[in-house]
Amino acid sequence: MRIGHGYDVHRLVEGRKLILGGVDVPYVKGLLGHSDADVLLHAISDAILGAIGEGDIGKHFPDTDPAYKGADSLKLLRHVMDLAENKGYRIGNVDATVVAQRPKLAPFIAQMRSNIAATLGTEEDRVNVKATTTEELGFAGRGEGIAAYSVALLQKK
Ligand SMILES: Nc1ccn([C@@H]2O[C@H](COP(=O)(O)O)[C@@H](O)[C@H]2O)c(=O)n1
Numbered sequence: 001m002r003i004g005h006g007y008d009v010h011r012l013v014e015g016r017k018l019i020l021g022g023v024d025v026p027y028v029k030g031l032l033g034h035s036d037a038d039v040l041l042h043a044i045s046d047a048i049l050g051a052i053g054e055g056d057i058g059k060h061f062p063d064t065d066p067a068y069k070g071a072d073s074l075k076l077l078r079h080v081m082d083l084a085e086n087k088g089y090r091i092g093n094v095d096a097t098v099v100a101q102r103p104k105l106a107p108f109i110a111q112m113r114s115n116i117a118a119t120l121g122t123e124e125d126r127v128n129v130k131a132t133t134t135e136e137l138g139f140a141g142r143g144e145g146i147a148a149y150s151v152a153l154l155q156k157k
Pocket residue numbers: 099100101102103104105106107131132133134135
């Protein structure tokens with residue numbers, strides 16, 4: 001068994017879609033990034049890369065490479081899972097927390113979980129997604145950005 005941890009932050013700006021866990025969440029702002037800036041999927045991708053000793057998403061998908069401009073982070077996550085599977089691993093479980101003061105994410109969590117499980121080729125009960133505010137403290141609390149944390153446990157197939 002192998003364990004990995006991931007953390008990511010993106011800035012909230014006007015004129016961008018808010019994509020979280022592959023869900024287009026209705027909001028007045030979206031996350032800024034080279035890709036679709038799906039901070040949740042980036043944290044999960046980094047957790048899996050950590051578990052298999054493969055660095056981080058910046059190493060695999062450089063933000064200087066035009067190929068990843070506007071990239072769908074579900075596709076990046078699938079590529080990361082291909083690396084894990086090629087090394088003989090499958091998902092034990094994945095847990096993640098999105099840190100966002102707004103918008104309310106609870107109505108979208110089930111779809112995020114479903115998207116992530118399908119992309120990882122695993123059962124939904126092996127994937128958990130949570131959301132928390134920071135009680136208006138810090139950058140997330142001021143609505144300047146959204147953070148996400150994840151851990152991933154991988155098992156030998
Ligand atoms: N963006 C968010 C943040 C939180 N939630 C849900 O609200 C619950 C309470 O949040 P606290 O920060 O006060 O702990 C939390 O457990 C989430 O279920 C949310 O939907 N969207």
